[in-house]
Amino acid sequence: MIKKFSVLILFFVGVIALRSIAQNPVIQTRFTADPAPLVYKDTVYLYTTHDENTAGPGMGKFLMKEWLLYTSTDMVNWTDHGVVASLKDFVWGRQDNGAWAHQCIERNGKFYLYCAVQGSGIGVLVADSPYGPFKDPIGKSLVDTDHKWNDIDPSVFIDDNGQAYLYWGNPSLWYVKLNEDMISHAGEVTKIPNVGKEKGQATEDTYHYQEGPWAYKRNGHYYMAYASTCCPEGIGYAMSNSATGPWEYKGYMMKPNAKSSGNHPGIIDYKGKSYVFGFNYRLNFMLTEQHHERRSVCAEEFKYNPDGTIPELPWWSENGVEQIGNLNPFKRTAAETINWAEGMTTAKDIKTGQFFVCNKNTGAYIKIRGVDFGKGAKKIEACVAAITAGSLEIRIDDKAGTLLGTLNVKSPKWETISSSIKTVKGKHDLYLVFKGGRFNLDWWKMKAN
Numbered sequence: 001m002i003k004k005f006s007v008l009i010l011f012f013v014g015v016i017a018l019r020s021i022a023q024n025p026v027i028q029t030r031f032t033a034d035p036a037p038l039v040y041k042d043t044v045y046l047y048t049t050h051d052e053n054t055a056g057p058g059m060g061k062f063l064m065k066e067w068l069l070y071t072s073t074d075m076v077n078w079t080d081h082g083v084v085a086s087l088k089d090f091v092w093g094r095q096d097n098g099a100w101a102h103q104c105i106e107r108n109g110k111f112y113l114y115c116a117v118q119g120s121g122i123g124v125l126v127a128d129s130p131y132g133p134f135k136d137p138i139g140k141s142l143v144d145t146d147h148k149w150n151d152i153d154p155s156v157f158i159d160d161n162g163q164a165y166l167y168w169g170n171p172s173l174w175y176v177k178l179n180e181d182m183i184s185h186a187g188e189v190t191k192i193p194n195v196g197k198e199k200g201q202a203t204e205d206t207y208h209y210q211e212g213p214w215a216y217k218r219n220g221h222y223y224m225a226y227a228s229t230c231c232p233e234g235i236g237y238a239m240s241n242s243a244t245g246p247w248e249y250k251g252y253m254m255k256p257n258a259k260s261s262g263n264h265p266g267i268i269d270y271k272g273k274s275y276v277f278g279f280n281y282r283l284n285f286m287l288t289e290q291h292h293e294r295r296s297v298c299a300e301e302f303k304y305n306p307d308g309t310i311p312e313l314p315w316w317s318e319n320g321v322e323q324i325g326n327l328n329p330f331k332r333t334a335a336e337t338i339n340w341a342e343g344m345t346t347a348k349d350i351k352t353g354q355f356f357v358c359n360k361n362t363g364a365y366i367k368i369r370g371v372d373f374g375k376g377a378k379k380i381e382a383c384v385a386a387i388t389a390g391s392l393e394i395r396i397d398d399k400a401g402t403l404l405g406t407l408n409v410k411s412p413k414w415e416t417i418s419s420s421i422k423t424v425k426g427k428h429d430l431y432l433v434f435k436g437g438r439f440n441l442d443w444w445k446m447k448a449n
């Protein structure tokens with residue numbers, strides 16, 4: 001009884017601590033893993049896998065059927081775009097489970113999404129926009145090998161001379177050159193020797209390549225980051241003077257942590273800063289003491305050393321990364337643009353195509369970080385639809401912070417409603433708190449008068 005009581009107290013203390021400072025994990029409305037960030041124009045497109053919340057307890061019990069997309073221009077408020085691809089897009093692959101790690105890259109205005117369909121092989125989908133719709137142009141797996149179960153975790157990199165490479169694999173790392181069309185390959189499938197392991201450079205098992213390669217080039221150096229030997233997995237990396245190696249293993253970017261069996265790097269430069277994405281099990285362990293394959297994507301900023309090597313980072317922090325710039329509330333903002341949410345879900349209206357947020361219980365909220373109200377906002381407008389009537393409280397700085405105003409949501413049909421609010425100036429975190437009933441919010445916008 002005493003033990004249960006202490007666990008309960010720890011849980012609530014944890015929730016309060018998490019709420020006040022947290023930015024990691026970056027998505028709280030779904031379980032997400034295997035982050036594959038793409039910087040295109042001024043936006044970060046964060047493609048993730050999706051751990052179903054019905055995944056049963058136990059290590060390795062993945063239940064994964066689709067790939068999701070989130071975008072951000074400030075690294076802290078992420079807009080949910082829902083499912084961008086699913087197993088149904090690969091008719092040649094298994095359909096029940098196995099939508100594993102992926103990467104999307106752009107070439108000549110087309111977007112190529114390489115996906116592992118675990119047990120069936122690696123597929124490729126193509127779209128004219130980073131949001132999709134993605135279609136399978138070849139109707140079969142991209143690489144044909146006799147080790148299909150090992151053919152997971154594709155990473156694609158295009159060198160300065162235009163030659164593209166596909167890397168993948170667990171527990172070995174392979175590569176093949178891609179043709180310019182990006183949907184066929186040329187030459188031999190080549191195994192990259194696990195140098196850290198084979199030459200005895202590694203001092204601990206967790207140092208070696210295991211899976212989740214992330215290949216890129218920066219300032220003339222070629223990088224191969226990866227999830228290090230299971231379990232738990234850290235993030236290791238190797239460097240080279242060429243896309244085909246030889247690779248020199250450089251050690252950990254992040255040491256493994258007993259709290260998380262896996263990890264999976266996705267690395268970008270964005271607006272002059274460098275970021276690594278990966279995942280932890282924090283949200284799963286907020287719900288239960290049991291391990292489920294219900295992971296959550298995290299991000300950290302880091303700085304390269306002058307010689308191009310990467311400093312070792314601590315495990316995923318709770319604070320996460322700093323905001324780049326501010327959010328402008330006078331522009332219409334999709335309600336699914338979220339810094340932190342509790343008790344909320346996102347969904348799509350099949351009839352209208354609208355993507356929206358919905359509360360699961362009273363008191364649920366979304367936080368939008370770093371909103372710049374400038375010289376003053378005096379009114380809010382929002383597009384809402386009620387499941388049961390309720391009210392949307394507009395608060396700042398905390399979910400129980402200053403109440404600026406309230407929108408009453410009554411109509412079951414989508415409608416735009418508005419209310420004047422207490423004048424608010426300068427930069428604040430905005431909290432939209434759902435009270436009373438259950439209802440949907442599509443977008444919101446502030447007005448200066």
Ligand code: FUB
Nearest residue numbers: 100101153211212262264
């Ligand atoms: O998410 C399923 C698999 O787990 C990925 O493909 C691996 O990299 C590991 O994260």
